[in-house]
Amino acid sequence: MIKVKNDEPIGSKPVDLVQEVLDHNATKAKRRPNGNPKTLVTLRIDPEVINFFKASGDGWQGRINEALRLASGFQPKDQGK
Secondary structure: OOEOOOOOEHHHOHHHHHHHHHHHHHHOOOOOOOOOOOOOOOOOOOHHHHHHHHOOOOOHHHHHHHHHHHHOOOOOOOOOO
């Protein structure tokens, strides 16, 4: 059985567990908005293309954006790394 910090079963205090999760998420560092925000779009892409980028790990959406920038004739953006 899963335990919380005080070793009580999760089912015994569900409200406390929910509050603990909410408190934890509220204290997480949040990304600052940048000067060039992205536009949210819905786009259909072949599954093998998505799988190719996902297989390369975290940041796959940014790599798709860079590939689209290059294909459109734009310069790559500095990733700050």
